[in-house]
Amino acid sequence: MIDWIEGINWTKLLLDIGVIALKLIAIIIIYYIVKFIGKRAIKKVFEKSTKKVTTGRAQTLQALCINIFTYFLLFIVIGIIFELFGLDIKALLAGAGIIGLAIGFGAQGLVSDVVTGFFILLEKQIDVDDYVSVAGIDGVVEEIGLRTTKLRGSDGTVHYIPNRNIGTVSNYSRGNMRALVDISISYNDDIDKAIQVLQDVCNRIREEDDNIVEGPNVIGVQSIESSSVVLRVIGKTKTDTQFDVERKLRKAMKEALDQNGITIS
Structure with a gap:
Protein backbone atom coordinates (compact mmCIF):
# COMPACT_ATOMS: atom_id res chain seq x y z
CA MET A 1 0.00 0.00 0.00
CA ILE A 2 2.81 2.34 0.98
CA ASP A 3 4.76 1.41 -2.15
CA TRP A 4 1.72 2.21 -4.29
CA ILE A 5 1.35 5.62 -2.68
CA GLU A 6 5.04 6.34 -3.03
CA GLY A 7 4.84 5.39 -6.70
CA ILE A 8 2.40 8.19 -7.43
CA ASN A 9 3.81 11.18 -9.25
CA TRP A 10 2.26 13.80 -7.00
CA THR A 11 3.51 16.71 -9.05
CA LYS A 12 1.84 15.41 -12.21
CA LEU A 13 -1.31 14.44 -10.31
CA LEU A 14 -1.68 17.88 -8.73
CA LEU A 15 -0.92 19.50 -12.06
CA ASP A 16 -3.62 17.43 -13.79
CA ILE A 17 -6.14 18.23 -11.05
CA GLY A 18 -5.27 21.93 -11.32
CA VAL A 19 -5.70 21.91 -15.09
CA ILE A 20 -9.09 20.16 -14.81
CA ALA A 21 -10.20 22.59 -12.09
CA LEU A 22 -9.19 25.58 -14.24
CA LYS A 23 -11.05 24.13 -17.22
CA LEU A 24 -14.16 23.59 -15.08
CA ILE A 25 -14.02 27.16 -13.83
CA ALA A 26 -13.56 28.42 -17.39
CA ILE A 27 -16.52 26.35 -18.62
CA ILE A 28 -18.75 27.65 -15.82
CA ILE A 29 -17.73 31.26 -16.45
CA ILE A 30 -18.33 30.91 -20.20
CA TYR A 31 -21.70 29.24 -19.47
CA TYR A 32 -22.89 32.18 -17.41
CA ILE A 33 -21.57 34.73 -19.91
CA VAL A 34 -23.29 33.01 -22.85
CA LYS A 35 -26.46 32.58 -20.80
CA PHE A 36 -26.49 36.28 -19.89
CA ILE A 37 -25.86 37.39 -23.49
CA GLY A 38 -28.44 34.95 -24.85
CA LYS A 39 -31.15 36.08 -22.43
CA ARG A 40 -30.44 39.74 -23.20
CA ALA A 41 -30.65 39.04 -26.94
CA ILE A 42 -33.96 37.17 -26.59
CA LYS A 43 -35.44 39.98 -24.48
CA LYS A 44 -34.35 42.56 -27.06
CA VAL A 45 -36.03 40.60 -29.85
CA PHE A 46 -39.33 40.36 -27.98
CA GLU A 47 -39.24 44.00 -26.91
CA LYS A 48 -39.35 44.87 -30.61
CA SER A 49 -42.08 42.30 -31.33
CA THR A 50 -44.60 43.75 -28.83
CA LYS A 51 -45.95 45.92 -31.64
CA LYS A 52 -47.06 42.81 -33.56
CA VAL A 53 -48.43 40.72 -30.66
CA THR A 54 -50.00 41.44 -27.30
CA THR A 55 -47.75 42.13 -24.33
CA GLY A 56 -48.91 38.98 -22.55
CA ARG A 57 -48.22 36.82 -25.60
CA ALA A 58 -44.78 38.38 -26.07
CA GLN A 59 -43.89 37.73 -22.42
CA THR A 60 -45.12 34.15 -22.72
CA LEU A 61 -43.00 33.39 -25.79
CA GLN A 62 -40.03 35.24 -24.34
CA ALA A 63 -40.09 33.11 -21.17
CA LEU A 64 -40.43 29.95 -23.27
CA CYS A 65 -37.50 30.85 -25.54
CA ILE A 66 -35.30 31.65 -22.54
CA ASN A 67 -36.34 28.33 -21.01
CA ILE A 68 -35.42 26.37 -24.15
CA PHE A 69 -32.15 28.28 -24.57
CA THR A 70 -31.14 27.62 -20.94
CA TYR A 71 -31.86 23.89 -21.17
CA PHE A 72 -30.01 23.60 -24.49
CA LEU A 73 -26.99 25.46 -23.13
CA LEU A 74 -26.99 23.34 -19.98
CA PHE A 75 -27.00 20.10 -21.99
CA ILE A 76 -24.01 21.35 -24.01
CA VAL A 77 -22.10 22.21 -20.82
CA ILE A 78 -22.83 18.78 -19.32
CA GLY A 79 -21.55 17.15 -22.52
CA ILE A 80 -18.34 19.21 -22.42
CA ILE A 81 -17.76 18.30 -18.76
CA PHE A 82 -18.24 14.61 -19.56
CA GLU A 83 -15.68 14.89 -22.36
CA LEU A 84 -13.33 16.74 -20.00
CA PHE A 85 -13.24 13.72 -17.69
CA GLY A 86 -12.74 11.36 -20.63
CA LEU A 87 -16.27 9.94 -20.53
CA ASP A 88 -17.95 8.99 -23.82
CA ILE A 89 -21.56 10.16 -23.63
CA LYS A 90 -22.65 7.88 -26.47
CA ALA A 91 -21.12 4.84 -24.79
CA LEU A 92 -22.70 5.76 -21.47
CA LEU A 93 -26.12 6.13 -23.06
CA ALA A 94 -25.78 2.93 -25.08
CA GLY A 95 -24.53 0.89 -22.14
CA ALA A 96 -26.90 2.29 -19.56
CA GLY A 97 -29.11 -0.82 -19.73
CA ILE A 98 -31.41 -1.02 -16.73
CA ILE A 99 -30.50 2.51 -15.65
CA GLY A 100 -31.51 3.84 -19.06
CA LEU A 101 -34.80 1.95 -18.84
CA ALA A 102 -35.50 3.43 -15.41
CA ILE A 103 -34.67 6.90 -16.68
CA GLY A 104 -37.01 6.29 -19.63
CA PHE A 105 -39.91 5.50 -17.32
CA GLY A 106 -39.07 8.50 -15.15
CA ALA A 107 -38.89 10.73 -18.22
CA GLN A 108 -42.46 9.91 -19.23
CA GLY A 109 -43.71 12.62 -16.90
CA LEU A 110 -41.20 15.10 -18.33
CA VAL A 111 -42.23 14.29 -21.90
CA SER A 112 -45.89 14.68 -20.92
CA ASP A 113 -45.10 18.08 -19.37
CA VAL A 114 -43.35 19.29 -22.52
CA VAL A 115 -46.03 18.02 -24.93
CA THR A 116 -48.87 19.50 -22.85
CA GLY A 117 -47.03 22.80 -22.52
CA PHE A 118 -46.45 22.88 -26.28
CA PHE A 119 -50.17 22.52 -27.06
CA ILE A 120 -51.13 25.08 -24.40
CA LEU A 121 -48.88 27.58 -26.16
CA LEU A 122 -49.86 26.50 -29.68
CA GLU A 123 -53.58 26.86 -28.95
CA LYS A 124 -53.02 30.13 -27.02
CA GLN A 125 -55.03 28.82 -24.08
CA ILE A 126 -53.23 31.07 -21.60
CA ASP A 127 -50.69 33.90 -21.70
CA VAL A 128 -48.60 35.70 -19.11
CA ASP A 129 -50.73 38.08 -16.97
CA ASP A 130 -53.94 36.12 -17.66
CA TYR A 131 -56.12 35.36 -14.65
CA VAL A 132 -56.88 31.65 -14.90
CA SER A 133 -58.01 28.55 -13.03
CA VAL A 134 -55.95 25.41 -13.71
CA ALA A 135 -55.54 22.20 -11.72
CA GLY A 136 -57.94 23.56 -9.10
CA ILE A 137 -55.81 26.68 -8.49
CA ASP A 138 -56.77 30.27 -9.33
CA GLY A 139 -54.14 32.90 -10.03
CA VAL A 140 -52.34 35.18 -12.44
CA VAL A 141 -49.98 33.48 -14.91
CA GLU A 142 -46.41 34.65 -14.31
CA GLU A 143 -44.55 32.19 -16.50
CA ILE A 144 -45.24 29.29 -18.88
CA GLY A 145 -42.24 26.98 -19.14
CA LEU A 146 -41.46 23.76 -20.94
CA ARG A 147 -42.12 21.75 -17.78
CA THR A 148 -44.17 23.92 -15.42
CA THR A 149 -46.57 26.84 -15.37
CA LYS A 150 -46.16 29.41 -12.60
CA LEU A 151 -49.24 31.04 -11.07
CA ARG A 152 -49.43 33.68 -8.36
CA GLY A 153 -52.51 33.34 -6.18
CA SER A 154 -54.55 36.23 -4.78
CA ASP A 155 -52.76 35.83 -1.42
CA GLY A 156 -49.36 36.17 -3.08
CA THR A 157 -48.52 32.46 -3.02
CA VAL A 158 -46.60 31.23 -6.07
CA HIS A 159 -47.82 27.87 -7.43
CA TYR A 160 -45.63 25.74 -9.73
CA ILE A 161 -47.93 23.41 -11.66
CA PRO A 162 -46.51 20.59 -13.82
CA ASN A 163 -47.98 21.01 -17.30
CA ARG A 164 -49.22 17.41 -17.35
CA ASN A 165 -51.57 18.27 -14.46
CA ILE A 166 -53.27 20.98 -16.49
CA GLY A 167 -56.54 19.54 -17.78
CA THR A 168 -59.42 21.99 -17.95
CA VAL A 169 -58.31 25.63 -18.27
CA SER A 170 -60.64 28.46 -17.24
CA ASN A 171 -59.34 31.78 -18.55
CA TYR A 172 -61.01 34.85 -17.05
CA SER A 173 -58.99 37.29 -19.15
CA ARG A 174 -60.45 36.74 -22.61
CA GLY A 175 -63.05 39.19 -23.86
CA ASN A 176 -65.61 41.07 -21.78
CA LEU A 198 -80.57 49.82 -7.36
CA GLN A 199 -80.98 50.80 -11.00
CA ASP A 200 -80.24 54.44 -10.14
CA VAL A 201 -77.04 53.25 -8.50
CA CYS A 202 -76.17 51.20 -11.60
CA ASN A 203 -76.70 54.19 -13.87
CA ARG A 204 -74.45 56.36 -11.70
CA ILE A 205 -71.67 53.80 -11.46
CA ARG A 206 -71.78 53.25 -15.23
CA GLU A 207 -71.06 56.96 -15.79
CA GLU A 208 -68.22 56.96 -13.25
CA ASP A 209 -66.41 53.75 -14.24
CA ASP A 210 -64.87 53.40 -17.71
CA ASN A 211 -64.32 49.68 -17.12
CA ILE A 212 -68.04 48.99 -17.55
CA VAL A 213 -68.83 47.93 -21.12
CA GLU A 214 -72.55 47.14 -20.84
CA GLY A 215 -75.13 47.71 -18.11
CA PRO A 216 -75.17 47.09 -15.24
CA ASN A 217 -78.91 46.51 -14.98
CA VAL A 218 -81.25 45.11 -12.37
CA ILE A 219 -82.81 42.08 -14.05
CA GLY A 220 -85.38 41.57 -11.28
CA VAL A 221 -86.12 38.97 -8.62
CA GLN A 222 -83.61 36.15 -8.86
CA SER A 223 -85.01 33.95 -6.09
CA ILE A 224 -87.25 33.95 -3.03
CA GLU A 225 -85.56 32.68 0.10
CA SER A 226 -87.12 31.73 3.44
CA SER A 227 -86.63 35.21 4.89
CA SER A 228 -85.65 37.44 1.97
CA VAL A 229 -86.11 38.33 -1.69
CA VAL A 230 -82.95 38.21 -3.86
CA LEU A 231 -82.51 40.85 -6.56
CA ARG A 232 -79.86 40.31 -9.23
CA VAL A 233 -77.72 42.90 -11.03
CA ILE A 234 -75.69 41.99 -14.13
CA GLY A 235 -73.26 43.97 -16.27
CA LYS A 236 -70.30 43.46 -18.58
CA THR A 237 -66.83 44.82 -17.88
CA LYS A 238 -63.41 44.96 -19.45
CA THR A 239 -61.03 42.05 -18.88
CA ASP A 240 -59.93 41.51 -15.26
CA THR A 241 -62.04 44.39 -13.91
CA GLN A 242 -65.23 42.52 -13.02
CA PHE A 243 -64.32 42.00 -9.39
CA ASP A 244 -63.50 45.68 -8.83
CA VAL A 245 -66.81 46.69 -10.43
CA GLU A 246 -68.72 44.18 -8.28
CA ARG A 247 -67.14 45.56 -5.10
CA LYS A 248 -67.96 49.12 -6.12
CA LEU A 249 -71.56 48.16 -6.90
CA ARG A 250 -72.06 46.36 -3.56
CA LYS A 251 -70.79 49.35 -1.58
CA ALA A 252 -72.89 51.89 -3.49
CA MET A 253 -76.02 49.68 -3.36
CA LYS A 254 -75.70 49.11 0.37
CA GLU A 255 -75.42 52.85 1.00
CA ALA A 256 -78.36 53.66 -1.30
CA LEU A 257 -80.65 51.03 0.27
CA ASP A 258 -79.79 52.30 3.77
CA GLN A 259 -80.62 55.87 2.74
CA ASN A 260 -84.01 54.74 1.44
CA GLY A 261 -84.86 52.70 4.50
CA ILE A 262 -84.71 49.36 2.71
CA THR A 263 -83.45 46.48 4.87
CA ILE A 264 -80.74 44.18 3.53
CA SER A 265 -81.34 40.63 4.73
Missing part, protein backbone atom coordinates in the same frame (compact mmCIF):
# COMPACT_ATOMS: atom_id res chain seq x y z
CA MET A 177 -66.32 39.67 -18.34
CA ARG A 178 -69.58 39.53 -16.39
CA ALA A 179 -70.08 41.43 -13.16
CA LEU A 180 -72.83 39.85 -11.06
CA VAL A 181 -74.21 41.10 -7.75
CA ASP A 182 -77.07 39.59 -5.73
CA ILE A 183 -78.79 41.74 -3.08
CA SER A 184 -81.23 40.28 -0.54
CA ILE A 185 -83.96 42.55 0.82
CA SER A 186 -86.63 41.97 3.43
CA TYR A 187 -90.12 40.64 2.58
CA ASN A 188 -91.59 43.79 4.12
CA ASP A 189 -89.86 46.17 1.68
CA ASP A 190 -91.29 47.44 -1.60
CA ILE A 191 -89.63 45.40 -4.35
CA ASP A 192 -90.34 47.93 -7.11
CA LYS A 193 -88.85 50.73 -5.04
CA ALA A 194 -85.77 48.63 -4.27
CA ILE A 195 -85.30 47.83 -7.97
CA GLN A 196 -85.52 51.53 -8.86
CA VAL A 197 -83.01 52.49 -6.17
Whole structure:
Protein backbone atom coordinates (compact mmCIF):
# COMPACT_ATOMS: atom_id res chain seq x y z
CA MET A 1 0.00 0.00 0.00
CA ILE A 2 2.81 2.34 0.98
CA ASP A 3 4.76 1.41 -2.15
CA TRP A 4 1.72 2.21 -4.29
CA ILE A 5 1.35 5.62 -2.68
CA GLU A 6 5.04 6.34 -3.03
CA GLY A 7 4.84 5.39 -6.70
CA ILE A 8 2.40 8.19 -7.43
CA ASN A 9 3.81 11.18 -9.25
CA TRP A 10 2.26 13.80 -7.00
CA THR A 11 3.51 16.71 -9.05
CA LYS A 12 1.84 15.41 -12.21
CA LEU A 13 -1.31 14.44 -10.31
CA LEU A 14 -1.68 17.88 -8.73
CA LEU A 15 -0.92 19.50 -12.06
CA ASP A 16 -3.62 17.43 -13.79
CA ILE A 17 -6.14 18.23 -11.05
CA GLY A 18 -5.27 21.93 -11.32
CA VAL A 19 -5.70 21.91 -15.09
CA ILE A 20 -9.09 20.16 -14.81
CA ALA A 21 -10.20 22.59 -12.09
CA LEU A 22 -9.19 25.58 -14.24
CA LYS A 23 -11.05 24.13 -17.22
CA LEU A 24 -14.16 23.59 -15.08
CA ILE A 25 -14.02 27.16 -13.83
CA ALA A 26 -13.56 28.42 -17.39
CA ILE A 27 -16.52 26.35 -18.62
CA ILE A 28 -18.75 27.65 -15.82
CA ILE A 29 -17.73 31.26 -16.45
CA ILE A 30 -18.33 30.91 -20.20
CA TYR A 31 -21.70 29.24 -19.47
CA TYR A 32 -22.89 32.18 -17.41
CA ILE A 33 -21.57 34.73 -19.91
CA VAL A 34 -23.29 33.01 -22.85
CA LYS A 35 -26.46 32.58 -20.80
CA PHE A 36 -26.49 36.28 -19.89
CA ILE A 37 -25.86 37.39 -23.49
CA GLY A 38 -28.44 34.95 -24.85
CA LYS A 39 -31.15 36.08 -22.43
CA ARG A 40 -30.44 39.74 -23.20
CA ALA A 41 -30.65 39.04 -26.94
CA ILE A 42 -33.96 37.17 -26.59
CA LYS A 43 -35.44 39.98 -24.48
CA LYS A 44 -34.35 42.56 -27.06
CA VAL A 45 -36.03 40.60 -29.85
CA PHE A 46 -39.33 40.36 -27.98
CA GLU A 47 -39.24 44.00 -26.91
CA LYS A 48 -39.35 44.87 -30.61
CA SER A 49 -42.08 42.30 -31.33
CA THR A 50 -44.60 43.75 -28.83
CA LYS A 51 -45.95 45.92 -31.64
CA LYS A 52 -47.06 42.81 -33.56
CA VAL A 53 -48.43 40.72 -30.66
CA THR A 54 -50.00 41.44 -27.30
CA THR A 55 -47.75 42.13 -24.33
CA GLY A 56 -48.91 38.98 -22.55
CA ARG A 57 -48.22 36.82 -25.60
CA ALA A 58 -44.78 38.38 -26.07
CA GLN A 59 -43.89 37.73 -22.42
CA THR A 60 -45.12 34.15 -22.72
CA LEU A 61 -43.00 33.39 -25.79
CA GLN A 62 -40.03 35.24 -24.34
CA ALA A 63 -40.09 33.11 -21.17
CA LEU A 64 -40.43 29.95 -23.27
CA CYS A 65 -37.50 30.85 -25.54
CA ILE A 66 -35.30 31.65 -22.54
CA ASN A 67 -36.34 28.33 -21.01
CA ILE A 68 -35.42 26.37 -24.15
CA PHE A 69 -32.15 28.28 -24.57
CA THR A 70 -31.14 27.62 -20.94
CA TYR A 71 -31.86 23.89 -21.17
CA PHE A 72 -30.01 23.60 -24.49
CA LEU A 73 -26.99 25.46 -23.13
CA LEU A 74 -26.99 23.34 -19.98
CA PHE A 75 -27.00 20.10 -21.99
CA ILE A 76 -24.01 21.35 -24.01
CA VAL A 77 -22.10 22.21 -20.82
CA ILE A 78 -22.83 18.78 -19.32
CA GLY A 79 -21.55 17.15 -22.52
CA ILE A 80 -18.34 19.21 -22.42
CA ILE A 81 -17.76 18.30 -18.76
CA PHE A 82 -18.24 14.61 -19.56
CA GLU A 83 -15.68 14.89 -22.36
CA LEU A 84 -13.33 16.74 -20.00
CA PHE A 85 -13.24 13.72 -17.69
CA GLY A 86 -12.74 11.36 -20.63
CA LEU A 87 -16.27 9.94 -20.53
CA ASP A 88 -17.95 8.99 -23.82
CA ILE A 89 -21.56 10.16 -23.63
CA LYS A 90 -22.65 7.88 -26.47
CA ALA A 91 -21.12 4.84 -24.79
CA LEU A 92 -22.70 5.76 -21.47
CA LEU A 93 -26.12 6.13 -23.06
CA ALA A 94 -25.78 2.93 -25.08
CA GLY A 95 -24.53 0.89 -22.14
CA ALA A 96 -26.90 2.29 -19.56
CA GLY A 97 -29.11 -0.82 -19.73
CA ILE A 98 -31.41 -1.02 -16.73
CA ILE A 99 -30.50 2.51 -15.65
CA GLY A 100 -31.51 3.84 -19.06
CA LEU A 101 -34.80 1.95 -18.84
CA ALA A 102 -35.50 3.43 -15.41
CA ILE A 103 -34.67 6.90 -16.68
CA GLY A 104 -37.01 6.29 -19.63
CA PHE A 105 -39.91 5.50 -17.32
CA GLY A 106 -39.07 8.50 -15.15
CA ALA A 107 -38.89 10.73 -18.22
CA GLN A 108 -42.46 9.91 -19.23
CA GLY A 109 -43.71 12.62 -16.90
CA LEU A 110 -41.20 15.10 -18.33
CA VAL A 111 -42.23 14.29 -21.90
CA SER A 112 -45.89 14.68 -20.92
CA ASP A 113 -45.10 18.08 -19.37
CA VAL A 114 -43.35 19.29 -22.52
CA VAL A 115 -46.03 18.02 -24.93
CA THR A 116 -48.87 19.50 -22.85
CA GLY A 117 -47.03 22.80 -22.52
CA PHE A 118 -46.45 22.88 -26.28
CA PHE A 119 -50.17 22.52 -27.06
CA ILE A 120 -51.13 25.08 -24.40
CA LEU A 121 -48.88 27.58 -26.16
CA LEU A 122 -49.86 26.50 -29.68
CA GLU A 123 -53.58 26.86 -28.95
CA LYS A 124 -53.02 30.13 -27.02
CA GLN A 125 -55.03 28.82 -24.08
CA ILE A 126 -53.23 31.07 -21.60
CA ASP A 127 -50.69 33.90 -21.70
CA VAL A 128 -48.60 35.70 -19.11
CA ASP A 129 -50.73 38.08 -16.97
CA ASP A 130 -53.94 36.12 -17.66
CA TYR A 131 -56.12 35.36 -14.65
CA VAL A 132 -56.88 31.65 -14.90
CA SER A 133 -58.01 28.55 -13.03
CA VAL A 134 -55.95 25.41 -13.71
CA ALA A 135 -55.54 22.20 -11.72
CA GLY A 136 -57.94 23.56 -9.10
CA ILE A 137 -55.81 26.68 -8.49
CA ASP A 138 -56.77 30.27 -9.33
CA GLY A 139 -54.14 32.90 -10.03
CA VAL A 140 -52.34 35.18 -12.44
CA VAL A 141 -49.98 33.48 -14.91
CA GLU A 142 -46.41 34.65 -14.31
CA GLU A 143 -44.55 32.19 -16.50
CA ILE A 144 -45.24 29.29 -18.88
CA GLY A 145 -42.24 26.98 -19.14
CA LEU A 146 -41.46 23.76 -20.94
CA ARG A 147 -42.12 21.75 -17.78
CA THR A 148 -44.17 23.92 -15.42
CA THR A 149 -46.57 26.84 -15.37
CA LYS A 150 -46.16 29.41 -12.60
CA LEU A 151 -49.24 31.04 -11.07
CA ARG A 152 -49.43 33.68 -8.36
CA GLY A 153 -52.51 33.34 -6.18
CA SER A 154 -54.55 36.23 -4.78
CA ASP A 155 -52.76 35.83 -1.42
CA GLY A 156 -49.36 36.17 -3.08
CA THR A 157 -48.52 32.46 -3.02
CA VAL A 158 -46.60 31.23 -6.07
CA HIS A 159 -47.82 27.87 -7.43
CA TYR A 160 -45.63 25.74 -9.73
CA ILE A 161 -47.93 23.41 -11.66
CA PRO A 162 -46.51 20.59 -13.82
CA ASN A 163 -47.98 21.01 -17.30
CA ARG A 164 -49.22 17.41 -17.35
CA ASN A 165 -51.57 18.27 -14.46
CA ILE A 166 -53.27 20.98 -16.49
CA GLY A 167 -56.54 19.54 -17.78
CA THR A 168 -59.42 21.99 -17.95
CA VAL A 169 -58.31 25.63 -18.27
CA SER A 170 -60.64 28.46 -17.24
CA ASN A 171 -59.34 31.78 -18.55
CA TYR A 172 -61.01 34.85 -17.05
CA SER A 173 -58.99 37.29 -19.15
CA ARG A 174 -60.45 36.74 -22.61
CA GLY A 175 -63.05 39.19 -23.86
CA ASN A 176 -65.61 41.07 -21.78
CA MET A 177 -66.32 39.67 -18.34
CA ARG A 178 -69.58 39.53 -16.39
CA ALA A 179 -70.08 41.43 -13.16
CA LEU A 180 -72.83 39.85 -11.06
CA VAL A 181 -74.21 41.10 -7.75
CA ASP A 182 -77.07 39.59 -5.73
CA ILE A 183 -78.79 41.74 -3.08
CA SER A 184 -81.23 40.28 -0.54
CA ILE A 185 -83.96 42.55 0.82
CA SER A 186 -86.63 41.97 3.43
CA TYR A 187 -90.12 40.64 2.58
CA ASN A 188 -91.59 43.79 4.12
CA ASP A 189 -89.86 46.17 1.68
CA ASP A 190 -91.29 47.44 -1.60
CA ILE A 191 -89.63 45.40 -4.35
CA ASP A 192 -90.34 47.93 -7.11
CA LYS A 193 -88.85 50.73 -5.04
CA ALA A 194 -85.77 48.63 -4.27
CA ILE A 195 -85.30 47.83 -7.97
CA GLN A 196 -85.52 51.53 -8.86
CA VAL A 197 -83.01 52.49 -6.17
CA LEU A 198 -80.57 49.82 -7.36
CA GLN A 199 -80.98 50.80 -11.00
CA ASP A 200 -80.24 54.44 -10.14
CA VAL A 201 -77.04 53.25 -8.50
CA CYS A 202 -76.17 51.20 -11.60
CA ASN A 203 -76.70 54.19 -13.87
CA ARG A 204 -74.45 56.36 -11.70
CA ILE A 205 -71.67 53.80 -11.46
CA ARG A 206 -71.78 53.25 -15.23
CA GLU A 207 -71.06 56.96 -15.79
CA GLU A 208 -68.22 56.96 -13.25
CA ASP A 209 -66.41 53.75 -14.24
CA ASP A 210 -64.87 53.40 -17.71
CA ASN A 211 -64.32 49.68 -17.12
CA ILE A 212 -68.04 48.99 -17.55
CA VAL A 213 -68.83 47.93 -21.12
CA GLU A 214 -72.55 47.14 -20.84
CA GLY A 215 -75.13 47.71 -18.11
CA PRO A 216 -75.17 47.09 -15.24
CA ASN A 217 -78.91 46.51 -14.98
CA VAL A 218 -81.25 45.11 -12.37
CA ILE A 219 -82.81 42.08 -14.05
CA GLY A 220 -85.38 41.57 -11.28
CA VAL A 221 -86.12 38.97 -8.62
CA GLN A 222 -83.61 36.15 -8.86
CA SER A 223 -85.01 33.95 -6.09
CA ILE A 224 -87.25 33.95 -3.03
CA GLU A 225 -85.56 32.68 0.10
CA SER A 226 -87.12 31.73 3.44
CA SER A 227 -86.63 35.21 4.89
CA SER A 228 -85.65 37.44 1.97
CA VAL A 229 -86.11 38.33 -1.69
CA VAL A 230 -82.95 38.21 -3.86
CA LEU A 231 -82.51 40.85 -6.56
CA ARG A 232 -79.86 40.31 -9.23
CA VAL A 233 -77.72 42.90 -11.03
CA ILE A 234 -75.69 41.99 -14.13
CA GLY A 235 -73.26 43.97 -16.27
CA LYS A 236 -70.30 43.46 -18.58
CA THR A 237 -66.83 44.82 -17.88
CA LYS A 238 -63.41 44.96 -19.45
CA THR A 239 -61.03 42.05 -18.88
CA ASP A 240 -59.93 41.51 -15.26
CA THR A 241 -62.04 44.39 -13.91
CA GLN A 242 -65.23 42.52 -13.02
CA PHE A 243 -64.32 42.00 -9.39
CA ASP A 244 -63.50 45.68 -8.83
CA VAL A 245 -66.81 46.69 -10.43
CA GLU A 246 -68.72 44.18 -8.28
CA ARG A 247 -67.14 45.56 -5.10
CA LYS A 248 -67.96 49.12 -6.12
CA LEU A 249 -71.56 48.16 -6.90
CA ARG A 250 -72.06 46.36 -3.56
CA LYS A 251 -70.79 49.35 -1.58
CA ALA A 252 -72.89 51.89 -3.49
CA MET A 253 -76.02 49.68 -3.36
CA LYS A 254 -75.70 49.11 0.37
CA GLU A 255 -75.42 52.85 1.00
CA ALA A 256 -78.36 53.66 -1.30
CA LEU A 257 -80.65 51.03 0.27
CA ASP A 258 -79.79 52.30 3.77
CA GLN A 259 -80.62 55.87 2.74
CA ASN A 260 -84.01 54.74 1.44
CA GLY A 261 -84.86 52.70 4.50
CA ILE A 262 -84.71 49.36 2.71
CA THR A 263 -83.45 46.48 4.87
CA ILE A 264 -80.74 44.18 3.53
CA SER A 265 -81.34 40.63 4.73
